[in-house]
Amino acid sequence: MTNTTSISIAKKVKKGFLSNWELYVMLLPAIAVTFVFSYIPMYGLQIAFKTTRLGANYLNGDWIGFDNFVRFFNSGWFGIIMKNTVLLSIVSYLITFPFTILLALMIFNSVNKRVAKFTQTFTYLPHLLSSVVVIGILNLFCNGETGLINILLRILGLDPISFFGRNDLVLPMYTITNLWQHVGFSAIVYLAALNSVDVSIIESARIDGANKFKIMMKIQIPWILPVIVTMLILHMGHMLNVSVDKVLLMQTDLNISASEVIGTYVYKAGIKSAQYGFATAVGLFINCINLVMLLLVNWLSKRVSDTSIF
Template sequence: MLIRDLLRDKWLYVMLLPGVIYFIVFKYVPMYGLAMAFQDFKPHLGIMHSPWVGFKHFERLFSEAGFWILFRNTALLAVYNLVFFFPAPIILALMMNEVRREKFKRLVQTLVYTPHFVSWVVVVGICYILLTTESGVINELLYRLTGNKIAFLMEPEWFRTVIISQQIWKEVGWGTIIFLAALTAVDVQIYEAARIDGAGRWRQLWHVTLPAIRSTIIILLILRLGSFLDTGFEQIFLMLTPTNREVGEVFDTYVYVRGMTQGQYSYSAAVGMFKSLVAFALVSCANWLAKRFGEEGIY
């Protein structure tokens, strides 16, 4: 029976194969390197022959003077991401779903999808052009209106605002794809029944549209928690300056400095493993809560 089913759906399994290979090569095979977190890894000895040191690197991580600063910076950016970025694609998808002119809707979709394909180097370059105090467009406008300029790129209190704004501009359009797909599955007859009952646009949104995509929102929220402490190395690294490093240094940039530039491979592996364990705990708790409240969850 199993062989018959495989032969019947062979082309589906062929289409599935590239994804399976990707996850095996780039997700599962690298887990072998986690052993370095419990070793004093020496490149010339390799993982098999490097000396084992137990939890030495984890003890060092938690005893580091800057650990709680790193944790605070990373956690705050992650919370801001959940509060401000995560709802943005939902709101935009709901707004686009209300557009009835297909040509205008497709134009808007094209415009909001495009930034996703722009590299972070270009995004940060655009940001510098707009926000620099020397000749930035926004600061020039502020100077003409108020007579003052704001050092958006230098002052620490503006760092997180700029980071989240960049993420929203770059990724909010791409994030609407899943929600727009979920909205197309909503039965039109439900809207008609709601209109007959006297429900306006807001009532239809609250009692029909949002409940219809609630499961999608919850699943994506759980998956988002899986990368809670992954704030994005490239963007943060490009935006760091000596003046904002106190609020901008996160685990991703810390691992790069310690691992790649200083050669502390085992210590960097321990930091990465700590991030993974936090993500696993958050996903497990969120999934348990989702099932507790009657949702499907991810497993």
């Protein structure tokens, strides 16, 4: 019975492959790139548990166990870095996430389609800018001497604000730039989901006297709820991966206690100080936390809403 079942499954797999071989061929480049650049480098994770010497083969280093992890936990920066990373990532996402859904709903339900297309394009374009350009624009507004905001404050007789020199302004600046740069791009996924809403259901609701707000709350949002949950789960996989280049460009000696995050710490330890094993250990620790969060949220979502990615 088992052999018969195995043979029937093999025949189905072979038949499915032969009938869709063109699609599998198209997938080969993506599979190859993922394997070469994502899976093969995992072999190098062993340096997190080894001693590394500049110019020597890191594979020949001595095993030191969890010494690099203990060193990170005992460092004076551990609590500061974790607090900053969690704060920047979670607060930024909690603000950006609902705005993305709201923007998609506003564009989809706009009466004037030209205005809707313009809004979609206008909010999408900042995503094409690099972090260097975004922080450059931020500097034009917030520079202590030549920033537009401080120029206006001086005209009004008020004291200028040192935006890049205050710890309490790192989070607002990071969140606002994230919102401006990524909200339009992220809304595309929800717009695509909204376009699949059954028009007949919306027309029936309008005949029954439902206004746009009720249609959004009772039909459109529940319709795209599986997409919302799926995007939330996927984001959990890199929740603590704060935009390193953006934070690094915002960082100064005056605000470092609020802007030093895991990414900048790993960059300084690994690239600037050549402590490759230590930097790998810190990065591996954060990725393990991201993995646990992904599995946990996926499990909770599957239990509550029957929506999951696996």
